[in-house]
Amino acid sequence: xxxxxxxxxxxxxxxxxxxxxxxxxxxxxxxxxxxxxxxxxxxxxxxxxxxxxxxxxxxxxxxxxxxxxxxxxxxxxxxxxxxxxxxxxxxxxxxxxxxxxxxxxxxxxxx
Amino acid sequence: xxxxxxxxxxxxxxxxxxxxxxxxxxxxxxxxxxxxxxxxxxxxxxxxxxxxxxxxxxxxxxxxxxxxxxxxxxxxxxxxxxxxxxxxxxxxxxxxxxxxxxxxxxxxxxxxxxx
Numbered sequence: 001x002x003x004x005x006x007x008x009x010x011x012x013x014x015x016x017x018x019x020x021x022x023x024x025x026x027x028x029x030x031x032x033x034x035x036x037x038x039x040x041x042x043x044x045x046x047x048x049x050x051x052x053x054x055x056x057x058x059x060x061x062x063x064x065x066x067x068x069x070x071x072x073x074x075x076x077x078x079x080x081x082x083x084x085x086x087x088x089x090x091x092x093x094x095x096x097x098x099x100x101x102x103x104x105x106x107x108x109x110x111x
Numbered sequence: 112x113x114x115x116x117x118x119x120x121x122x123x124x125x126x127x128x129x130x131x132x133x134x135x136x137x138x139x140x141x142x143x144x145x146x147x148x149x150x151x152x153x154x155x156x157x158x159x160x161x162x163x164x165x166x167x168x169x170x171x172x173x174x175x176x177x178x179x180x181x182x183x184x185x186x187x188x189x190x191x192x193x194x195x196x197x198x199x200x201x202x203x204x205x206x207x208x209x210x211x212x213x214x215x216x217x218x219x220x221x222x223x224x225x226x
Contacts, residue, residue, distance in 0.1 A: 004153075034214050043115070044154075044203075046214035089154065091215075099215070101154040 002026055004092045006102035013080050014110050020076045021105040023090030027071035032093040035064055035075055038104070039086040047075075047088075080109040113138050113206050115218035123224045124194055131190045132221045134204035139184035144205040144215065145177070154203070160187050194225045 005024045013019050025033065032051045038044040048057040053068040061078045077084055087106045091099040114137040124130050134143065145157040157177055158166040166179040180188045191198050201220045207213050 036214075036217075041219075043217040043219045046216070049214050091154075099156070103151075103153040 002092060002094060002100040004090065004100045004102040006088075006090055006105050008105060009103065010106040010108070012108045012110065015081060017080050017109075018076070018078045019080055019107065020074050021088060021107075023073045023075070023092075023102055025071050025073070025090070025092035025100075026094075027069060029094045030068045030071075030092075031095060033066055033068075033073050034091040034093060034099065035073070036089040036091065037086045038089055044089060075105075077107070080107070082109045082111050085109050113140060113208055113216040115204060115206060115216060117202075117204060117218040117221050119221060120219065121222040121224075123226065125226055126195055128194055129190055129192045130194065130223060131188050132202055132204075134187045134189070134218055136185045136206055138208075140206040140208060141184070142207045143181065143187045144207070145179065145187075145189045146203045146205060146217075148201045148203070148220075149197075150199070157189070157202075191223065194223075196225045199223055199225045 007022050035047040036044040037047055048064045050066040055066040057064050063076045066073045085108050087104040089104045090102045093099045116135045118133045143160045146154045147157055148154050156169050157172045158168045160166045160179045160181040162181050162184050176192055178190045201222050203220045204218045205215045207215050
């Protein structure tokens with residue numbers, strides 16, 4: 001059983017705050033690491049696909065880094081907005097077509 | 112990117128009954144996946160459904176409980192059989208376009224409550 005852990009489990013911040021959360025995964029058999037955003041009543045939506053150690057990806061105010069040697073990825077949100085409220089999932093891919101998901105970090109941004 | 116629809120979006124069912132969830136994709140895809148998210152838990156892969164072959168089930172999931180059909184490259188069904196309250200979950204179908212690092216696309220989910 002592959003252990004993919006996300007922390008914190010939940011986070012409440014004020015609008016304008018910057019925040020970050022962590023995804024920890026096995027440092028062996030790495031294939032790819034995906035970040036998804038899952039808003040209530042919607043489909044999970046892919047944010048980033050990360051494949052190489054040291055990868056840094058950015059989309060607007062959201063960015064992510066990857067360290068495959070130590071088995072972690074950080075997701076950063078700069079200047080959080082209420083529309084950023086969602087559950088952020090990471091998925092450790094150990095084989096083409098096979099992913100193990102973390103439990104997610106639920107972010108609530110208060111206006 | 113693939114657009115996926117699921118039916119029903121939610122249902123409330125009685126213990127001992129079965130529910131079939133449909134997943135329709137707007138493009139042909141090789142790999143389709145069925146996931147479950149129980150309350151407070153992560154997304155857990157139930158099975159991988161490839162067209163023209165038997166579904167491959169993950170540890171802890173069996174065909175008798177979760178029969179899957181994959182009649183073509185755009186459609187799949189998952190049946191939750193002989194339901195119990197422990198089957199109350201969100202069920203999502205997902206596809207991966209191409210092969211390799213690609214991210215997955217998800218349907219909107221079916222929220223199932225078993226009484």
